[in-house]
Amino acid sequence: MSVSAFVESLHQFLEKDQISENETIREQHSIDESYHKGGLTQVVVFPRSTEDTAQILKAASRHAVPVVPFGLGTSLEGHVVPLKECATIDFIEMNAVLDVSPDDLMVTVQPGVTRSQLNRELKKHGLFFSVDPGADATLGGMAATNASGTTSVRYGVMRDQVRDLEVVLASGEVIHTGSRAAKSSAGLHLNGLFVGSEGILGCITELTLKVYGIPEFEMAGRATFKSVENAVQAVVSLLQSGIPIARVELLDEISLKQLNHHQKTDYPEIPTLFMEFHGNEDGLAQDVEFMKEIVAMYDCEAIEFVSNHAERTRLWEARHNLAYSFIHGFPGRKMMVTDVCVPISELAGAVRHAQEKLLELNLIGGVTGHVGDGNFHVILMIDLSDSEEKVRANIFNESLVAYGLERNGTSTGEHGVGYGKQKYMQREFGAALGVMQQIKSVLDPQGILNPGKLLPAKGDAVDESVSKN
């Protein structure tokens, strides 16, 4: 491997301003929004086209130089952090919305387009893109991590939206993983394989995505419960009833306290569901009556609905600002977020387990959850200078992962693996991990694509420290 020879070769086909060895730029491209740390990337490259990307990967292949694809660095498990001497490919200059096709409810974009940029463009056509992971991430990054969020209970995760990806392989070869058809039974499902592959199989250079008509009528609601169990059981009943829930978010006592404190709201500080429904006015009016009956069966303390735009926006802004409420509430501390997803029948137990572990390990944190998916987060606020507290935080995270995996859940519902959760992959997948490693080996024989992420290399030491409860 020779990074300098690689950089040299880049100058043969890229403009000077597409290559940066500036230290500040390199530092900015060596971190994400998490507490995970790694090395410093050697060079940052800014492709402007698929052809640029193909040339970059051919050169990387020739010189055996690892590459890390980069969107906006909003990942949470060290996905873009260099673990070896490497080059970073920043797709920010490939940020065009290439095609909007309202008849096909479909859009084609470059990977550097952000979620908010796409939604601004779609609004002109009465359309919206459904996946909302909180951060204003790039769509390339969202596909690479299979992002999801509050609306996934209704519209699905990132993988469900992808009709086609243009991908540059390690060899520099360009493939399309799908088509513009809404469904297909042809070939092996490469769309699904490349979504969530975190840059270890190729670099995404174009995405064709499913979009939706903006709903005729939207309504939001808030329901408070005596216990997390009651709240979760109510959601199960709502889901079974077929009520068109577009979002359903659980916030625990501590999260609401933090929200009230930071945002000057006065929400009751007991387990609460924030909900949203998409449909038509008469239908939702009937659903409201039905919902009141359902939640009453689970000792709902109060349920309120709002349908005007300003009130709905206020509710969801509060929910969106939850992480910031914690960050601002604990200056000097760094956020660490867990991301376990369990079968919904196990969710109440998992949340209770998390709350007990928070107390037992004396950690600061609140629970929030995409209840409809069984995916919940604990937002921990950690003093990184306190190594003993860091140990407790890791024990906490591992305890939650162990709890989830024992109940046939997953270590990450939406944040992805990066290198933070790689150590759990053997335990989560067992023999299936071997299949994943075989696929990786055959598609990237030199191991130049985002090395050290998603999959442990064959024979890598497995972290056995995951506690049994």
Place this chain on the structure above:
Amino acid sequence: MSVSAFVESLHQFLEKDQISENETIREQHSIDESYHKGGLTQVVVFPRSTEDTAQILKAASRHAVPVVPFGLGTSLEGHVVPLKECATIDFIEMNAVLDVSPDDLMVTVQPGVTRSQLNRELKKHGLFFSVDPGADATLGGMAATNASGTTSVRYGVMRDQVRDLEVVLASGEVIHTGSRAAKSSAGLHLNGLFVGSEGILGCITELTLKVYGIPEFEMAGRATFKSVENAVQAVVSLLQSGIPIARVELLDEISLKQLNHHQKTDYPEIPTLFMEFHGNEDGLAQDVEFMKEIVAMYDCEAIEFVSNHAERTRLWEARHNLAYSFIHGFPGRKMMVTDVCVPISELAGAVRHAQEKLLELNLIGGVTGHVGDGNFHVILMIDLSDSEEKVRANIFNESLVAYGLERNGTSTGEHGVGYGKQKYMQREFGAALGVMQQIKSVLDPQGILNPGKLLPAKGDAVDESVSKN
């Protein structure tokens, strides 16, 4: 390869009645419901457990004997037809519904469970399984081909329902491709990869699937239009409006004529949409008014709604019996069905092209389509003893595939590739086919899993006869 040594070794771990070399049994397991023909399987094996299946595959691997997994043989592209000396593994004795979890809206079944068997079981819990491919296929077969059908516009295709598969690999190793979590960002997406893999990567021995609560209220409708273009354009508008369409099926003039003739109905013989909506009563009442406005913009001749169970059933039975109406209408002829899926904006053109080609090639056939997905079928009735007519039928099929692929659609929306459409894979996927072949090679190095299906072997001659229009 020694089939006799393989059969010998089977007797070491299977009961006698799990192995059949009876010629009638072998013949029954060497065909599907299509016109595709192949060889005769050497032996049919009936595993009763995952362990049986693992042992069978270990023995097959040891003796290098190809195996073909078999459900009920309802496939349409020669998926289960032997192309080499091989053994057939019939999963019909693995037909238990292992677990129904209403709280998780999830069910675990063995691969030999049929769709109707599952729905009978689910009905007791107020639940239903959404994928309906017409035939009462096994769920293992439906997963292997990524089946879909009339309800996919609302609930998605088979792949969307799969949370976890237990799969026995060529080596006999058993893996789980997912978990019981509703979503995950961990590892590579093996669920998606194995669904639709047509037995070339492994044998499915267990499926964990998403199910739904039976809707509170269902309504069906029928709308007639002056032209196919008007009908398709109306569907685009309905989809954009967010109206909860659960099914939307297009039938052309010839299909309606056949239906009326066979089923003694008196539907107007002009382009017609059969529709179904799931929601609540007030919501659908409001949607009806909205729909009337929308279809009026596209010169709808008449639109009628029915909500009582008997009338809805009559409508859908008619639609379901369409294929039989053709079969009974043309005794002595064999059905051949095309399955192209195009972006919905291209659907009207594709249907018109198909109708013109029918006339031009002097073939008997009608067009029906899952319009919401852009997937349409032409049911051709062919005299297989007339070799010249067979040639014309093949020209027709190839012309439709070519039309679809040129518009970035797919050669098969839901029937799969089998060996009937393998010749189109190079054209459909280009360089991506190489990636699929690499995955196949590394997971089945001896090539014993359903050889000759789905993917052409590397270097296989590609059928270049696909006409350009």
